[in-house]
Amino acid sequence: MRYVKISKENTYKFLEHLKATGALYAPQKISDRFYDFCAISDVHDVEFEYDRTIRPPRRFFHLPDEKMFNFDMTRHELTPVKTQAEHIILFGVHSCDIVGLRIMDAEFLDEQKDSYYETRRKKGIIIGLSCLPDEYCFCNVRRIEFVDAGFDLFFHELPDGFLVRVGTVTGHKLVDPHPELFEEVSADDTKNMELFEEKRSSMFSIYGNWDNLRYFLELRMDHPMYDRESEICLGCGNCTLTCPTCRCYDVKDLPAINQVNGERVRFWDSCQFRSHGLVAGDHNFRATKKDRFFNRYHCKNAYCPETTTSYCVGCGRCTYFCPAEINFKRNLMEIAGYRGAV
Amino acid sequence: MMTIIEECTGDCRPRVGVYALTSCYGCQLKLATVQKIIDISNMVSFESFYMLSSASKMAADVDVAFVEGSVSTERDLEELMEIRKHSRILVALGACSVNGGVQSWAEGEMDHDALHKCVYGDSKLTMQGLQATPISKHVDVDYYLPGCPPEEDEIMYFISAFLIGTFPEPKDYPVCAECRLAGNPCILIERGEPCLGPVIVAGCKARCIGFDVPCVGCRGPVPHETAWFDSLAQTFLRKGMTEKQIRQRMKIFGSHDPNIERMLHSILGGETE
Amino acid sequence: MLITKDNIYDTHKCRLLRKYELTEHESLFLFRFEDPEVAQNWRYLPGQFVELSMLGYGEVPISICSSARRMGFFELCIRNAGRVTDRIHKLQPGDIVGIRGPYGNGFPVDQFHGRDLLCVAAGLGMAPLRSVFLYAIDNRWLFGNITIINTARYGKELLFQKELEAMKDIATAENIAIIQSTTRDPDWPGLKGRATEHMDKANVDPKNCAVAMCGPPAMYRGMFNYLVDAGYDPRYIFVTLERRMKCGVGKCGHCNIGTATSWKYACKDGPVFDYYAIISIPGLI
Amino acid sequence: MTRKKIIRPINVDHVARIEGKAGIDVTIEDGKVTVAEMNIFEGPRYFEAITRGKSLEDATAVFPRVCSFCAAAHKITGLQAAENAIGLEVSDQTRKIRELLYIGDYIESHSLHLFLLALPDFLGYPDAFSMAEEYPKVLEAGMRLKDIGADIQTVIGSRYIHQENALLGGFGKLPSKKQFASLGRRLKYLRNTAEEALETLVSYRPWPESEMSRLHLALEPYDGTYSVMGNTVHASDDTQFNAAAYRMRIDEFVVPHSFAKHCLYN
Known part of the structure; x- marks a missing residue:
């Protein structure tokens, strides 16, 4: 892998160049406690030290609300809506979210490629950013705290700038035209990165790995946790909609008033909603709030072979953004009997 | 592809009636001011629409009747029965019609006599008022368009779907879902404000939260008994709200929900009044 | 064979040729592809399903119930149970619908060859199993003895009852046992009771028999116990599951089934699962 | 005889x-x-009764529901009353933006009333739909005026019926400068349309003259701009009184044939 270094001032210059390449999105503070990936007009608005964004980066490639087809009811024709082919540059993506995107790729770019996702994803540029965990983070037990694929560039914080890992050809092509902004990585820089990583690992609230978690989940399916916590659950879907790997969607036809045309649209759905498990004749496969609550615990902890992780990347969003303050990490630890700070 | 149109002479357009019981007329106003109202008026024939047309009949024979307002007088009730008799499809339009509206806020607190006395004193009127109730308490309702007022896209979706002989799939998820997709920060988590997003049915694209205003619940509780008032009351208590505040807040638009009293009782105990 | 367009969610036009009423709520629809090239090359396996699209109304997954041998045509048995299926029931011959698929794994009929075949259907489960049964009849020489058990609550709900009744003439000569039974119908003149109660009439050899089942989970539980006790080879017991397969291609997530170690999409990994897959997913049936 | x-x-x-x-x-x-x-015979909704004992936040959220055409008026009046009750002074900016919201409501409800509800009477139609073909221009002008009024309310108040973005002491979120500027541009652009439409409107038929003696009440504006918000009420008989003293000057009484009360000025 190629490594370069960039100073803090040059980082802003580099961001300016990125802005000229396509639509640049980076974390920005949107309220007292929350951040989101926002379109950047002033590069100085970029927040380098943020915990997590309220909306996951998958929304740039799998739109929350997307027009798939225009249709004509008299000619019985579907006309696919062409996706905009503009470069989407995501700066400041944490390693959990990068793995989240790789999971999305595994699902949407398998042998049956979703062309809407594919077109946007091909135009996407992912620039990672190192981070320090808070008490909600558990990416380390998911074994993804240090990501090794899925980014074009990855910025590691140094006291005087960033050590940049170049991950792809696209990454090289972003670095190459601006030799004046980058310098060679010195031994000191490497030492500083080591210190940062050391500090980072010491900050996690739990250690070890959760590889056997999914087996305990199955062996303790009637654990009282499900009853207790689903009782508190609001069924609002915040956990799934902020999740970087949840990808359920629903489709509906919107006829136009002229009785001829219309649109087929899709929009994000959540397994926490009643209609998710509903089939014809009003039979529901996840009829109760507990069934739906249970479903997420198993779905998120299933194994994704393409990324060799669970579908949960340990970003902490579902806990951080739960209005009922249900703690996913704590509940999982309770079931599996893991020890550690919650 | 439409089913073969039976022989019709003259005007073959579907007939529509728009009626009001007791309400603020906002739902009809919304219907009358959708951008495509002229297109709609070309596709259907308005047989009755008192707010807009003097060629209206009370309870005209129609294919679809939109009824706004709650049943708040004996006359409302009589009219509603007539409307139902003359309509193939009956749509409850807006919060009053779907959930009883704000006029049901005192439900369970004050009966009709107390309300009357508070406003009219001992004066007698020739007309009889009633405790406000949603129309579904009295007649079969085929479709609900909630909201105070209902949203334009939902009205358009319903009419377009109706014109091709179907109806939109009703939403059964809360405002929170649309709020997250809109990218709003959550004011319930962040500031502990009494936002009713988690129990109120979606469709407004989290309009108020987008303005940093907590949801007052004008679209009414999520249907199919999936509005978890008990869970939200617990959350509100944790955020420091009082039992009275919680009860009042949830009942502004939700006092006729069949579960609200039971659910609040399980968390807050009985009425404190 | 899956013939997709550039966009996997795009559909092929199909023309409705005939519509037969089967019961009060279910009808059988015969479709043909409009595009001759698609009609020539479209293949499917018994147990697979298609996504049927009614523009303006939506899409529904429907399992194919015709014989895979008849090319260019296919039949769907559809229950009128919702917005889209209600519209489908109003279709007239000559009308056009959109079809994509076939999706799902289908029954591994290749593995069935050389074995006896037992089909057990309850209610709407007869729809996908008709496809298996007709496949076996069309390839009669590849199979040993064949038994089909078709059950429903009431006689008027028994799908393809007349069709199966009409086959009884050749059934004996062809070593085919056709058993039709109702569970709750006091006026039903024929057999009464659940499928397990008629297993003694099956003319198959448990040790060399493939089993295909479709019905509600309660039936699977009862049948599994019976079959394993009776010495049927669990590797050849297959069931098909019903879920809300909205996209058909493992994207939309509505048909997800299973628990943490065996997380599956019914549309992509199923809807047909074998005995061991089912018992490995706790709480599935 | x-x-x-x-x-x-x-x-x-x-x-x-x-x-x-x-x-x-x-x-x-x-x-x-x-x-x-x-x-x-519009049923009673007992706003005076149902809001008793309720929190100010919840009660002021309910007030606009009195009437959809003039929801902003009810909202702002309710807020002012509540603020007076707890002694809360709002900033000049808040007062000004509220006034703008109110004026948006004025424009919207008046154009609706004139062009959609009243105009068909002057032209001899049962409703606006049936005159759309014959008189598309004046109707379109009216609708454009209604739209700008509605959009002012939507931008400031979240929507044009039952605005939620007007709270005790201020607003949840204020519109951006850009949004205000765009409204300003549209208003300027619409000035001609408005004048033309009004001229057309009055040309259809002379307005009826009434010789009855009437009494009108109006608010004296805070800063001499437009009389939608203020503290002093002027009557056309040259008397005036403080709005807070309305109970002394205006007598409300119940008539048996109407759910709406009647008023007398004294």
């Missing part, structure tokens, strides 16, 4: 093209009107 008394009752069971439900009963005896009653 005594002449038989001629009694002619006129009953309008349901007045169309108004906001609300009302009927009119008139009886004419020997050429003289003896009964003239407006029956408001």
Whole structure:
């Protein structure tokens, strides 16, 4: 892998160049406690030290609300809506979210490629950013705290700038035209990165790995946790909609008033909603709030072979953004009997 | 592809009636001011629409009747029965019609006599008022368009779907879902404000939260008994709200929900009044 | 064979040729592809399903119930149970619908060859199993003895009852046992009771028999116990599951089934699962 | 020979093209009107009763629901009353933006009333739909005026019926400078349209003159701009009083044939 270094001032210059390449999105503070990936007009608005964004980066490639087809009811024709082919540059993506995107790729770019996702994803540029965990983070037990694929560039914080890992050809092509902004990585820089990583690992609230978690989940399916916590659950879907790997969607036809045309649209759905498990004749496969609550615990902890992780990347969003303050990490630890700070 | 149109002479357009019981007329106003109202008026024939047309009949024979307002007088009730008799499809339009509206806020607190006395004193009127109730308490309702007022896209979706002989799939998820997709920060988590997003049915694209205003619940509780008032009351208590505040807040638009009293009782105990 | 367009969610036009009423709520629809090239090359396996699209109304997954041998045509048995299926029931011959698929794994009929075949259907489960049964009849020489058990609550709900009744003439000569039974119908003149109660009439050899089942989970539980006790080879017991397969291609997530170690999409990994897959997913049936 | 008394009752069971439900009963005896009653049979909603004992935040959220055409008026009046009650002073900016919201409502409800509800009477149509083909221009102009009024309210108040973004002491979120500027541009651009439309409107028929003596009440504006918000009420008989003293000057009383109360000025 190629490594370069960039100073803090040059980082802003580099961001300016990125802005000229396509639509640049980076974390920005949107309220007292929350951040989101926002379109950047002033590069100085970029927040380098943020915990997590309220909306996951998958929304740039799998739109929350997307027009798939225009249709004509008299000619019985579907006309696919062409996706905009503009470069989407995501700066400041944490390693959990990068793995989240790789999971999305595994699902949407398998042998049956979703062309809407594919077109946007091909135009996407992912620039990672190192981070320090808070008490909600558990990416380390998911074994993804240090990501090794899925980014074009990855910025590691140094006291005087960033050590940049170049991950792809696209990454090289972003670095190459601006030799004046980058310098060679010195031994000191490497030492500083080591210190940062050391500090980072010491900050996690739990250690070890959760590889056997999914087996305990199955062996303790009637654990009282499900009853207790689903009782508190609001069924609002915040956990799934902020999740970087949840990808359920629903489709509906919107006829136009002229009785001829219309649109087929899709929009994000959540397994926490009643209609998710509903089939014809009003039979529901996840009829109760507990069934739906249970479903997420198993779905998120299933194994994704393409990324060799669970579908949960340990970003902490579902806990951080739960209005009922249900703690996913704590509940999982309770079931599996893991020890550690919650 | 439409089913073969039976022989019709003259005007073959579907007939529509728009009626009001007791309400603020906002739902009809919304219907009358959708951008495509002229297109709609070309596709259907308005047989009755008192707010807009003097060629209206009370309870005209129609294919679809939109009824706004709650049943708040004996006359409302009589009219509603007539409307139902003359309509193939009956749509409850807006919060009053779907959930009883704000006029049901005192439900369970004050009966009709107390309300009357508070406003009219001992004066007698020739007309009889009633405790406000949603129309579904009295007649079969085929479709609900909630909201105070209902949203334009939902009205358009319903009419377009109706014109091709179907109806939109009703939403059964809360405002929170649309709020997250809109990218709003959550004011319930962040500031502990009494936002009713988690129990109120979606469709407004989290309009108020987008303005940093907590949801007052004008679209009414999520249907199919999936509005978890008990869970939200617990959350509100944790955020420091009082039992009275919680009860009042949830009942502004939700006092006729069949579960609200039971659910609040399980968390807050009985009425404190 | 899956013939997709550039966009996997795009559909092929199909023309409705005939519509037969089967019961009060279910009808059988015969479709043909409009595009001759698609009609020539479209293949499917018994147990697979298609996504049927009614523009303006939506899409529904429907399992194919015709014989895979008849090319260019296919039949769907559809229950009128919702917005889209209600519209489908109003279709007239000559009308056009959109079809994509076939999706799902289908029954591994290749593995069935050389074995006896037992089909057990309850209610709407007869729809996908008709496809298996007709496949076996069309390839009669590849199979040993064949038994089909078709059950429903009431006689008027028994799908393809007349069709199966009409086959009884050749059934004996062809070593085919056709058993039709109702569970709750006091006026039903024929057999009464659940499928397990008629297993003694099956003319198959448990040790060399493939089993295909479709019905509600309660039936699977009862049948599994019976079959394993009776010495049927669990590797050849297959069931098909019903879920809300909205996209058909493992994207939309509505048909997800299973628990943490065996997380599956019914549309992509199923809807047909074998005995061991089912018992490995706790709480599935 | 005594002449038989001629009694002619006129009953309008349901007045169309108004906001609300009302009927009119008139009886004419020997050429003289003896009964003239407006029956408001629109059901009572008891706002005065249901908001008792409720928190100010919840009560002010409910007030705009009194009427959809003038929701902003009810919202802002309710807020002002609540603020007065707890002694909360709002900033000048808040007052100004509230006034703008209110004016948006004015523009919207007045154009609706003139072009959609009243105009068909002057042109001899039962409703605006049926005159759309013959008089598309004036109707379109009216709708554009209505739209700008609605958009002012949507931008400031979240929507044009039952605005939620007006709270005790201020607003949840203020519109951006850009949004205000764009509204300003549109308003300037619409000025000609508005004037033309009004001219067209008055040209259709002379407005009816009434010789009855009437009394009008109006608010004196805070800063001399437009009289939608203020503390002093002026009457057309040259008297004036403080808005807080309305109970002394305006007598509310119940009439048996109407759910709406009547008022007398004294």
